[in-house]
Amino acid sequence: MRIPGTFRVGFNVSYLTVLSTMLAVWLASALPARAHEVLPAIADMEQVGDELQFDIRLNIESFIAGIDLTETEDTDEAPQTDIYDELRALAPEALQARFDTFWPDMQSRVTVLVDGSPVTITNPEIEVGEIGNVEAVRETQLRFSAPIPAGGLAVQVGWDKAFGTLVLRQQGVDAPYDGYLEAGALTDPIALAGGDQAGGWQTFVNYIPVGFDHIVPKGLDHILFVLGLFFLSTRFMPLLTQVSLFTLAHTITLAIAALGYVNIPGSIVEPLIAASITYVAVENIFMKNLSPWRPVIVFIFGLLHGLGFASVLGEFGLPEGSFIPALIGFNVGVEVGQLAVIAVMFLAVWQAIRIDRGENEVAQGRVVYGVLILATVALIALNPTALSDALENPSIVFLAPMLAIFVLCFASITFRDRIEAYRRIVSIPASAFIGLVGAYWFVERVFL
Numbered sequence: 158m159r160i161p162g163t164f165r166v167g168f169n170v171s172y173l174t175v176l177s178t179m180l181a182v183w184l185a186s187a188l189p190a191r192a193h194e195v196l197p198a199i200a201d202m203e204q205v206g207d208e209l210q211f212d213i214r215l216n217i218e219s220f221i222a223g224i225d226l227t228e229t230e231d232t233d234e235a236p237q238t239d240i241y242d243e244l245r246a247l248a249p250e251a252l253q254a255r256f257d258t259f260w261p262d263m264q265s266r267v268t269v270l271v272d273g274s275p276v277t278i279t280n281p282e283i284e285v286g287e288i289g290n291v292e293a294v295r296e297t298q299l300r301f302s303a304p305i306p307a308g309g310l311a312v313q314v315g316w317d318k319a320f321g322t323l324v325l326r327q328q329g330v331d332a333p334y335d336g337y338l339e340a341g342a343l344t345d346p347i348a349l350a351g352g353d354q355a356g357g358w359q360t361f362v363n364y365i366p367v368g369f370d371h372i373v374p375k376g377l378d379h380i381l382f383v384l385g386l387f388f389l390s391t392r393f394m395p396l397l398t399q400v401s402l403f404t405l406a407h408t409i410t411l412a413i414a415a416l417g418y419v420n421i422p423g424s425i426v427e428p429l430i431a432a433s434i435t436y437v438a439v440e441n442i443f444m445k446n447l448s449p450w451r452p453v454i455v456f457i458f459g460l461l462h463g464l465g466f467a468s469v470l471g472e473f474g475l476p477e478g479s480f481i482p483a484l485i486g487f488n489v490g491v492e493v494g495q496l497a498v499i500a501v502m503f504l505a506v507w508q509a510i511r512i513d514r515g516e517n518e519v520a521q522g523r524v525v526y527g528v529l530i531l532a533t534v535a536l537i538a539l540n541p542t543a544l545s546d547a548l549e550n551p552s553i554v555f556l557a558p559m560l561a562i563f564v565l566c567f568a569s570i571t572f573r574d575r576i577e578a579y580r581r582i583v584s585i586p587a588s589a590f591i592g593l594v595g596a597y598w599f600v601e602r603v604f605l
Contacts, residue, residue, distance in 0.1 A: 195219065195226050196294060197322035197337075202314065203329040204349050209269065209303045209312060217252070217283060217297040218244035221259045226321025227340040230375065230550060245295060249285035252297075256283050266317035268343060271309040278303045305349070315343035327351065335476040337367055360479035361486040368490020371469050373497055374548045374555070378430055378598065379462060381591050383495050385437035386455065387502055388584045388591070391510050395447040399455045400495070406459025407466060408488055414467030415484055426464045428602040433458035434595030441588035445580065466491060505529075505559065506583060509566035513579035519570055526567040533560040562587065 198215035219232060222241040229235045244252060260281050269276050284298040305312075314325055318341030325344060327333035330351025336344055347353050355363060372379055386399040413419050437458070440451065466487075476483055508525050511517035536544065537556050544552045562583070569582040 195224075195229055195232065195321060197324050198320070199324045199326070200314075201326050201328050202312075203327070204305065205329075207305050207307075209305060209349075211278070211299075211301050211303070213299045214296055215299060216294050217256060217285070217299060218295065220263060220320060221252075221255055223319075225319040227318050228546070228549070246288065248288065252285050253283060256281075266320065268313070268315045269303045270313040270343075271303075271305055272311055273313075273346075274306070276303045276306070309349060311346035311348050313344050313346055315341070317341065327353070335479075337363065355476070355479060357479050357482040360476060361482040361489075364483045364486030365490040365493070368466075368487035368492075369494040369497075370490070371466065371487075372491055372494025374550055376494070377550075377554070378427075378434060378595075379465070379495070380498050381434050381594060382430070382437065382458070382462065383498050384502060385434060385441065385588065385591050387499055388588050389437070389441050389444070389451075390446050391513075391579065391584075392446075396499070398447060398452060400499070402452050402456045403459040403462070404492060404495075406456045407463030407491075410460045410463030411466045411470075411488060411491075412484060414464055415470050415480075419464070419467075421464055423465075423468050424602075426461060426468065428599050429461050430458075430465050431595050431598035431602055433461060435592045435599065436595075438588040438590075438592030438595060442585050442592075502562075505562050506566055506579075509569045509579055509583055512570045512573050513577075519573060522570040523567065526563050526570070529563045530560065530567065533563060558590065561590070 196216060198213055200211055200213040203210050203212075218241055219226060219229075221244055222232075222235075222237040224232060224235045224237050224241060232238055232241045235241065244255065247255065264278055264281070267278055269278055278301045280300075280302050282300045284300075286295045286297065288295070314323075315338065316323060321340050323338045323340075323342075325334070325336050325338060327335065327347060330349075332352045332354035334344070334347045334351075334353040335355065338344060383400075383403075386403065387396060389395055389399070410419065414421075436454065437451075440448070444451070470484075470487060508517060508522045512519055512522045533556055537553060537560065540552055548555055565583045565586055569578045572578045572582060575581070
C-alpha cells in the first residue's frame with residue numbers, strides 16, 4: 158500500500174539530497190588538503206658559554222612567502238600559495254639568497270628576553286634540504302644565537318603570531334624546559350641552569366588542549382568520521398557502542414605508535430582515514446541500525462585514526478621525562494574534542510528527533526530552527542574575523558554545513574507525519590555529504 162503523500166516526501170528528500178550533494182562537492186574543494194600541510198616549528202635551545210644557541214626545524218618557505226601560519230592549515234589555501242610553490246622549487250643556494258633578504262624582517266619578529274630585557278639574535282645560518290618532492294614539505298634547519306648578559310639567570314622566548322606554533326626544548330641541563338607554544342605566545346621565564354621541566358600533572362594538563370585542538374578545529378577528517386558514527390541512529394546505544402570501540406582502538410595505536418613500535422607513512426594512513434569516512438557514511442544510508450559487522454569495522458578504522466593522531470605527536474615529539482602524562486593528556490584532549498563534536502550536533506538535531514518521535518511541539522521546533530537558520534545566515538554574511546580566527550579556518554567551512562543541518566531539520570519537522578522523516582530528510586543527506594567529502598579527500602590524497 159502506498160502511504161498518501163509518499164511521492165511528495167520522496168521528491169523533497171531527493172531535492173534536499175541534491176542540495177546536500179552540491180554543498181558537499183563545493184565544501185570538499187574548500188576544505189584543507191594534506192599535501193601542503195602546515196607543521197609546527199621545533200626549536201632546541203642550549204646555553205654555550207655566554208650565548209644561547211637556537212637550532213630550529215621549520216618550513217622556511219612559508220615564512221619567506223609571508224603566509225600567516227595561524228590562519229592557514231594548508232599552504233594551498235593561502236593567498237601567497239604561488240610564491241610558496243615558487244620557493245619550494247628553488248635550489249638550496251637560491252633559497253639561501255632569498256632567506257638572506259628575508260632575515261632582517263624575521264629577526265625583528267623573534268623575541269628573546271634575558272631577565273626581562275630584550276637581546277638581539279644574530280649569526281643566522283640555514284641548512285636547506287634538497288628540492289625532492291615539491292608537493293611535500295621541505296624542512297630547513299635554522300640556527301642563530303643570542304648573547305647572555307653577565308649574571309643572566311632566565312630567558313623568555315617567543316615569536317610573531319604569523320609564524321605559527323613553536324615547540325621549544327631546552328638542551329644541556331638537568332630537568333630541561335619543554336613547551337608547546339601557541340602562535341604568538343611568550344614563554345614564562347626559563348632558568349638557564351635548568352630545573353623548569355614540567356611535572357607529570359602539569360604535563361598532563363598542558364597536553365589536553367593540544368589533543369583537543371587537533372580535533373576542534375583542526376581535525377576536520379576526524380570530525381566527519383565521528384559525525385558519521387552519530388548519524389547512523391537516533392538511539393543512544395549504537396552511538397555509545399561505536400564511540401567506545403573507536404576510542405579504545407585509537408588509544409591503542411596512538412600509544413604504540415607514539416612509543417615507536419609502529420610507523421606507517423602518512424601517505425598510507427591518510428587516504429585510509431578518508432576511506433573510513435566514506436564507508437561509515439555510505440553504510441548509514443543503507444542501514445538503519447548497528448549491523449553485526451559495523452563494530453568490527455569501526456574498531457579497525459579506530460586503529461587507523463590512532464595512527465593519524467600519533468603523526469601529530471610525531472611532528473614535535475613528547476617530553477622524554479613526562480612521556481606517559483603527555484600521551485594521556487593528549488588522548489584525553491582528543492576524547493573531549495570528539496565529545497564536543499557529538500554534543501554540538503546532538504543539540505543541533507535534538508528538536509527534530511523529538512518531533513519525529515512525537516515528543517515535542519512542531520511550532521516550537523519551527524521557531525527554534527527558524528532562529529538558528531537566520532542567525533547562521535547572518536554569521537555567514539558578516540563573516541566576522543574573530544570567528545575565523547577561533548576556528549582556524551574560513552568560518553564558512555563550519556557554518557555552511559550547520560546551516561544545511563538546520564534547513565534539513567526544519568524540513569523534517571515540516572514532513573513529520575511521513576515515515577522516518579528525520580532519517581530520510583536529515584540523516585541520509587547528512588551522511589551523503591560526509592561520504593562525498595571523504596571520497597574527495599581519498600582521491601585528493603592518493604592522486605592529486
